[in-house]
Amino acid sequence: MALHQTPTAFDDVDPRKRVRNVALTFVAIGLGVLVLMLLESIGSSKLTQSLALFAIWGVATVSLNLINGTLGILSLGHHGFMLIGGYTTGLLILDEAARARILTSARSMMTEESLAISVTSMLRSLGLDALTTPETLWVRFLIAIFLGGLMAAFAGLIVGIPSLRLRGDYLAIVTFGFGEIIRLSASTRLFAEYTNGALGFPGLTSEFGKSIWWTFGVLAFTVFVISKLKFSSYGRAMQAIREDEVAAQAMGINLAYHKVLGFVISAFFAGVAGGLWVSWLGGVRLDFFLFQLTFFFLVAISAGGTGSITGVLLGTALVVFVRQYGDPLEQTYTLQQWLAFAGGALVLMAALAVLFRSLRRLRPRFHWSAGVLAGAAVLAFVIAAIDPAFLEGTFRGFGMRAIFLSVLLIAIMVFRPEGMIGRNEFSWAMLLRERRSGPTDEERGQDAWLTNPVLNPRGTDVDPEAGPQKPTAPGRAAARELDADWDEGVDEASRDGTDGSRAPDDGPDDGPDDERRR
Amino acid sequence: MSAPQLKRWLPWAILALLVLLIVWRMLYLGTVSERFNAAFFARAAIDSVKLGSLYALIALGYTMVYGIIRLINFAHGEVFMVGAFATYFLFTITPYSLPGGIALAIVMAYAAMRVTELFRGSMRDPLVLGVGVVAVVGLTWALTSFTWPFWAALVGSMLATGVLGLTIDRVAYVPLRTAPRNSLLITAIAVSFLLQNVGLLAFTNRQTPFRPDTPLNDPFTLVVAGQPVLTNNLLVAIPVITLVLVLALTSFVTRSRLGKAMRASAQDAEVAQMMGVSVNKVIATTFLLGSILAAAGGAMWGLNFGSLNQPATLGILPGIKAFAAAVIGGIGSLPGAVIGAMIIGFSENFMSALFPRTPTFQGVTEFKDTFAFVLLIIVLLVRPSGIVGEDLSEKV
Numbered sequence: 062m063a064l065h066q067t068p069t070a071f072d073d074v075d076p077r078k079r080v081r082n083v084a085l086t087f088v089a090i091g092l093g094v095l096v097l098m099l100l101e102s103i104g105s106s107k108l109t110q111s112l113a114l115f116a117i118w119g120v121a122t123v124s125l126n127l128i129n130g131t132l133g134i135l136s137l138g139h140h141g142f143m144l145i146g147g148y149t150t151g152l153l154i155l156d157e158a159a160r161a162r163i164l165t166s167a168r169s170m171m172t173e174e175s176l177a178i179s180v181t182s183m184l185r186s187l188g189l190d191a192l193t194t195p196e197t198l199w200v201r202f203l204i205a206i207f208l209g210g211l212m213a214a215f216a217g218l219i220v221g222i223p224s225l226r227l228r229g230d231y232l233a234i235v236t237f238g239f240g241e242i243i244r245l246s247a248s249t250r251l252f253a254e255y256t257n258g259a260l261g262f263p264g265l266t267s268e269f270g271k272s273i274w275w276t277f278g279v280l281a282f283t284v285f286v287i288s289k290l291k292f293s294s295y296g297r298a299m300q301a302i303r304e305d306e307v308a309a310q311a312m313g314i315n316l317a318y319h320k321v322l323g324f325v326i327s328a329f330f331a332g333v334a335g336g337l338w339v340s341w342l343g344g345v346r347l348d349f350f351l352f353q354l355t356f357f358f359l360v361a362i363s364a365g366g367t368g369s370i371t372g373v374l375l376g377t378a379l380v381v382f383v384r385q386y387g388d389p390l391e392q393t394y395t396l397q398q399w400l401a402f403a404g405g406a407l408v409l410m411a412a413l414a415v416l417f418r419s420l421r422r423l424r425p426r427f428h429w430s431a432g433v434l435a436g437a438a439v440l441a442f443v444i445a446a447i448d449p450a451f452l453e454g455t456f457r458g459f460g461m462r463a464i465f466l467s468v469l470l471i472a473i474m475v476f477r478p479e480g481m482i483g484r485n486e487f488s489w490a491m492l493l494r495e496r497r498s499g500p501t502d503e504e505r506g507q508d509a510w511l512t513n514p515v516l517n518p519r520g521t522d523v524d525p526e527a528g529p530q531k532p533t534a535p536g537r538a539a540a541r542e543l544d545a546d547w548d549e550g551v552d553e554a555s556r557d558g559t560d561g562s563r564a565p566d567d568g569p570d571d572g573p574d575d576e577r578r579r
Numbered sequence: 580m581s582a583p584q585l586k587r588w589l590p591w592a593i594l595a596l597l598v599l600l601i602v603w604r605m606l607y608l609g610t611v612s613e614r615f616n617a618a619f620f621a622r623a624a625i626d627s628v629k630l631g632s633l634y635a636l637i638a639l640g641y642t643m644v645y646g647i648i649r650l651i652n653f654a655h656g657e658v659f660m661v662g663a664f665a666t667y668f669l670f671t672i673t674p675y676s677l678p679g680g681i682a683l684a685i686v687m688a689y690a691a692m693r694v695t696e697l698f699r700g701s702m703r704d705p706l707v708l709g710v711g712v713v714a715v716v717g718l719t720w721a722l723t724s725f726t727w728p729f730w731a732a733l734v735g736s737m738l739a740t741g742v743l744g745l746t747i748d749r750v751a752y753v754p755l756r757t758a759p760r761n762s763l764l765i766t767a768i769a770v771s772f773l774l775q776n777v778g779l780l781a782f783t784n785r786q787t788p789f790r791p792d793t794p795l796n797d798p799f800t801l802v803v804a805g806q807p808v809l810t811n812n813l814l815v816a817i818p819v820i821t822l823v824l825v826l827a828l829t830s831f832v833t834r835s836r837l838g839k840a841m842r843a844s845a846q847d848a849e850v851a852q853m854m855g856v857s858v859n860k861v862i863a864t865t866f867l868l869g870s871i872l873a874a875a876g877g878a879m880w881g882l883n884f885g886s887l888n889q890p891a892t893l894g895i896l897p898g899i900k901a902f903a904a905a906v907i908g909g910i911g912s913l914p915g916a917v918i919g920a921m922i923i924g925f926s927e928n929f930m931s932a933l934f935p936r937t938p939t940f941q942g943v944t945e946f947k948d949t950f951a952f953v954l955l956i957i958v959l960l961v962r963p964s965g966i967v968g969e970d971l972s973e974k975v
Contacts, residue, residue, distance in 0.1 A: 135761045137768070223960055230651050230764050231959050234902070238952035241899070245952075249945040352895075356772050359765060459784065460776040467773035474766040475754040 082489045090281075097273055109273055110341070111385040116276035117337040119377045120283045121354075122361045123370055124330030129359075130368030130484075131291055132323040133303025134224060135233040137355055138240030139331050144247060144350035145216050146209035146332025151262050151345035152255060153180045153205035154198075159264040168260060170253035178255075180204050202269050206279075206336035210329040216243065217328025221321040228306070240355065248347055261346035270340025279337060283330050288370050288486075290326065299323055303368075353463070357384070360470045366480035371487040376480065383462055390461035396454050397445050404441035411435040417476075604933045615935075617804035623932035624925075625801075625814050629883055631924025632821035636876030637901035638908070638916035639828065640744075640869025646845040646911035647858075647865055649760060653767040654747055655873060656898015657774035660890055662740040662874025663789075663881050664782045669732035670791045673722060680722035681715075683739065688714035690738035693745070693867055697837055729793035729882075737874040744870025748863055756859075771894075778890025785889055789881035796882065817879050824872055829913055837864060845911060896948060900927075903955035909965030918966055923951055 101109055121143060128136040152175075155163075160176045163169045180201040181193045192200050220239045224232055247256045269275045290296050298319050301309040310316055339345045357380050365376025394402075411434035419426045473480060485491065608615035637659050644652045675683065692702065692711040699707050718735075721727070727735065751770050755763050790796070795816045801808045832838040837860075843851040844861045852858045880897065881887050900923050908919030931944040958965060 133761075135764060223956065226960055227963070229760055230649070231963060233761070233764055234651055235956050235959055238899075238956050242949050242952050245949045246946070249949075251945075353772070356768060359768065363765060458780070460779050463776040464773060464780070467769045467776065470769035471751050471766055471773070474758070474762050474769070475751070478758060478762050 078490075085489050097277060101273055107385070110271055111381060112273050113271050113276040113341060114385065115378055115381040116273070116280040117270065117334055117341055118358070118361070118381055119280045119374055120276075120330055120337065121334035122358045122373045122377045123280075123283050123287050124327045124334065125355075125358050126362050126368065126370065126373045127287055127290070127299075127327040127330075128323055129362055130373070131296060131303065132299045132320060134320070134323075135230070135236075136324075136327070137233055137237035137352075137359075138220060138243070139327075139358055140350045140352055140354040141220075141240035141243035142213040142216055142328040142331035143335030143338060143354065144243055144347075146206070146213040146335030147339040147345055147350065148247065148256055148335075149209035149212045149332070150202075150205045150336030151265055151339045152178055153208060154202055155179065155262055155265065159262065162264070163257060163262060166260075170250070170258045170260075172254055175254045180208075198266070199269070202266075202340070206333050209336040210332035213332025213335065214325045214329035217324040217326075217331075218321060220328070221324030224320045224324065225317045237352075240352065244347065244350055244352075256345075256347075259347060261344060261349075263344040263346075265339055265342075265344050267340055267343040270337050270342070276337055276341075279333060283333070284370060284374075287326075287330070291370065295319065295322065357466065360466050362480075363470055363473050363478075364480055366482045366484060368484040369480075369482055369486055372480055372482040372485070375482070380466065383466060387462040387465065390465065391458045393455050393457040396456050399456055399458070400441045400445040404438045404445065407434045407438035407441065411438065601929065601933065608933070608935075616806060618806035618808045620932060621801070621803040621808050622810070623928045625808070625810055627921070627925040627928040629813060629817045629924075630927060631921035632818045633876050633880050633883065633920075634897065634901045634904050634923055635917045635920035636821055636824065636872045636879075637897060638904040638920045639825065639913060640873050641902050642905040642908070642910055642912065642916040643841075643865045643869050644862075645905065647841065647848065647862055648752070648756075648763075650752070650763050650767060651902065652869075653764070653898075654770040654774060655869065656894035656896075656901070657771050657778070658740060658744055658747070658870045658894075659873040659877045659880070659897060659901075660778060660894035661743055661774065661877070662736050662870070663877030663887050663893065664778065664787075664890065665736035665739050665874065666729075666732045666878035667787060667789055667881060667887065668782075669727050669735045670729055673727045673732075674724055675722045677719075677723055680719050684715050684718035684722055686742050687718050687735055687738040690741040690745075690867070690871075693741065693864075694738075694871075697831065697835065697864065700836065729791040729795070729878075732791070733875065733878045736878055737871045740874035740877075741867045741871045744866040744873075745863055748866040752862075753859065775891040775894070778893075782890050784891075787887045787889075789885060789887050791882070793882075813879070813883055817883065820875065820879065824875060825913070825917060828868060828872070831868075832913065837861070841865065900951040903951045903958075905965075906955055906963075907958050907965055909967040912965070912967050915965055915967040923954070926950060926954070 097112070100112060121139060125136065125139045128134050160179075163171055164173065164176055183204075184190070184192045184201070191197070216239075220236060223235045227235060246252055248259050250258075291299075298309070298314045301312065301314055302316060302319055306316060335350075339349065342349055358377075361376035361380040362373050363376070364379055365374065366372025411431045414428065414431040414434065415426060418424075418428060418431075605615070605620055637655065640655050640658070641652060644650055644655070674680070688711050691714045692707050695707045695710045696702055696704070701707070721731070747770055751766050752763065755766055795812050798809060798811050799814065801810055801814070832841055840851065840856040840861050841864065843854065843856055844858050848858050851861075876897075887893055901920065904919035904923045905916045906919070907922055908915030908917065927947055927950065930947055930950060934944060
């Protein structure tokens with residue numbers, strides 16, 4: 062009996078539900094469009110801009126997540142890919158007036174030949190004059206961001222090659238190095254002909270970058286492609302590489318191919334995001350592509366859940382919200398007010414700490430750290446209340462949003478490294494709280510084969526129809542029995558006394574255990 | 580020639596070729612213009628030694644931390660930045676008011692206690708406690724009563740920054756000891772970003788002049804091949820201070836009990852723990868020492884350049900270049916860090932000296948900052964263990 066022909070216990074979506082899911086997806090998309098129309102009709106330009114920014118950064122984070130989450134390589138050079146996409150798009154769609162201005166400007170470093178590069182001239186040389194009218198600007202923009210994506214993908218190919226030799230943090234630092242090399246060389250004379258040095262090109266059209274429809278369209282396309290990829294054989298291979306490179310290689314996965322593929326696709330979408338980003342900003346300049354861009358994406362990914370597209374979008378929403386609506390944090394207040402805020406925040410933190418510890422049934426409930434927080438809060442309040450004259454100066458919270466985001470990232474890494482939703486993806490089954498007839502990921506990794514009649518013809522006491530469950534005691538007994546027969550053993554976890562089931566507190570998945578051993 | 584032989588000789592051959600090329604280029608430049616005489620290259624060499632020493636001070640912190648917990652401490656460049664600004668504030672805005680003085684004195688006294696503890700083994704030792712009490716009282720008096728000279732500011736900033744290193748380790752890294760290494764690296768990036776922005780908020784957001792009144796800044800004329808090279812006492816002071824600190828660190832690591840524990844933890848932290856080494860304490864010590872050296876580097880960076888960049892950018896480039904130096908020398912090795920730092924320092928200065936901005940050569944100096952990254956990537960790809968490092972290939 063060929064294994065692949067047999068319906069296995071893992072195949073859990075029944076056809077009727079699949080139809081329902083597709084229908085629900087279309088309804089949701091329709092509802093989403095309606096909501097967007099509603100939000101646009103409110104007419105607040107800040108709101109539409111923030112939504113567009115969410116979509117643009119969403120493209121970037123979803124693509125970064127392909128490397129960081131699916132492939133498990135920490136990549137820190139995303140701002141470099143975005144820069145390439147951004148500059149390419151900028152140069153290609155710059156309008157004639159802006160080109161003329163750059164050419165006549167005394168400080169400009171661009172030449173006539175470099176300024177002649179544009180989608181319009183390309184289309185003209187192809188004889189497609191119909192596409193060079195002002196009404197068809199959107200076609201040219203589409204071509205420009207596509208070409209920007211291709212340029213970035215080429216850079217991704219180059220950056221991806223070291224990933225064949227290096228691993229872990231060395232690879233991370235190399236991607237960071239590449240990102241910085243791209244950024245630092247963009248301003249040198251060698252490339253200034255195309256990048257216009259430190260000046261960049263002002264006066265880009267924001268028609269597309271600030272339009273909800275364009276940005277959300279690109280985001281939907283990105284999410285579609287990347288989620289298809291994630292659940293294809295390529296994506297599974299990438300996830301296998303993430304879990305254990307050596308084991309993946311032993312199973313016949315071509316490491317080089319999948320890693321470079323991941324880098325190229327991710328860089329392509331980063332380039333597209335870069336193109337939208339310069340359009341959102343209305344110009345191209347070097348300092349639009351600082352490392353802090355990648356840092357914000359990292360915060361978004363970690364906050365949402367590394368490896369989960371849904372989670373990453375949630376995280377992006379959080380980061381964009383802080384960036385766009387966090388400006389009250391950066392205004393000028395008196396020191397007294399600042400102290401009061403700080404005291405309030407500390408009280409909140411202490412309360413949360415106590416709540417957290419009591420929910421987790423940790424003892425003592427009043428850990429000394431909560432005491433320290435509360436003490437500091439009391440001190441802040443006392444100073445703010447007793448001595449108003451002491452603190453009459455004002456103080457501008459310059460950079461408080463960045464501080465907030467970095468503190469948030471540290472807190473996530475310390476307290477909840479898996480982020481908001483871990484590696485789980487959104488699915489209708491999850492939303493409708495449907496019980497899966499198949500095993501969970503965790504069971505799949507451990508004693509799932511016990512419930513699979515193909516893999517375990519002897520059968521067990523576990524009823525495959527009973528839904529998700531931890532292996533029950535008889536199941537484990539069967540495992541041990543088989544273990545004795547089978548010298549190679551089932552799984553380390555079922556032998557070392559923990560029975561493969563983790564404490565529920567342990568979080569859904571906190572990375573491969575192998576990481577700890579290294 | 581067999582492969583191992585080739586492997587042994589190839590680096591030397593490349594090095595010899597490089598030296599030949601450099602000498603040829605220097606001689607050639609000498610024929611082009613009067614400007615490029617021996618004194619010109621002597622100045623470049625002087626700048627290289629100074630810069631290399633500064634990078635070495637930072638690189639030691641990277642290399643020690645990486646050697647033990649395999650963490651690229653991204654925040655180390657920002658520790659260096661804080662060290663530079665702490666020195667600046669100690670020699671400019673002393674005397675402090677009493678509350679500020681007491682708070683700062685407590686911080687510094689704690690670092691002084693930790694440093695004394697390195698030699699006594701316990702925080703409860705009478706000498707350590709004595710140092711603590713004396714330091715709190717003495718420093719409070721000193722901070723609130725007179726303007727500090729540069730050397731005092733240097734020592735004070737080293738102590739204060741040491742506490743910063745300990746705090747970073749305690750708050751951000753200790754909870755992640757068993758976490759995957761990528762989480763640790765992300766946390767380090769977050770700490771670095773946090774310190775940059777806190778620096779912007781707390782210190783300044785513009786370039787700061789850094790001109791303390793110290794004999795180290797006095798001019799000093801060196802005669803090279805009959806021509807005077809105008810420089811200042813820093814030419815001697817920076818390498819000497821670096822050498823003293825590096826020797827002190829090396830002898831601490833090789834001779835003291837805690838140093839032995841440090842080397843043991845670098846070899847295998849788990850086994851060291853089983854043998855009774857308190858690995859957490861060793862790591863904290865590493866952060867303390869690394870931050871102290873970085874602060875010294877920061878103070879002298881300010882002296883050398885006469886000004887400090889704004890906090891968000893000051894630490895990044897020196898930090899990443901020092902990290903490149905640590906990798907080039909062989910990460911985990913103290914002499915390797917110094918060698919790598921000198922390589923970076925020399926390459927940086929000689930790139931501009933050998934390819935000056937002439938109509939034919941416009942581009943090379945612009946790649947000065949990029950070069951460290953390129954070197955880093957090449958070394959990582961070709962020889963990840965660096966010049967003197969041992970093989971760090973990952974075990975499965």
